[in-house]
Amino acid sequence: MEQKTNVIAENGKQEILITRTFDLPVELLFKAYTEPELIEQWMGTKVLKFNFQKHGNYQFSTTDQKGNEIGFNGTIHDFKTNQRIIRTFEMESMPFGVQLEIYEFEKLTETTSNLKQQVIYQSVNHRDQNLKLPFKQGINWAHNRLEEIFTKSK
16 A cells, blocks of 8 residues: 655654645644544544643543553644644653654645654654554554545545
């Protein structure tokens, strides 16, 4: 299956750059990241807490293939509607530390948009540990699901 989401991880750097062009208006793409009921649909995760405002916080939970519950949490540091979200992200049961995530949303046309995500880890080692997981496949799956769900609902 074609990988529509591009993941760039340069050797020796603490970051991952993720880009994807969506067949969705930028307003809908932004909503997919900021409304709990939409997040649950495309991420396949349960939203336990979601306070989307400057200095707000969130907490998600999901179950892995073995039935183990995995928690995620973070803080919303800043955002500009339909343009940018800056937040932290922590996977509670994994040794990757806290990540800084910067999402940039760009309107291309009335029906297409681009997402650029920069993920900065505490160390190169933390980043490399995360990349040993099926990270690229997971982000592609999630983005494909997001586009599929919201294309049907347009």
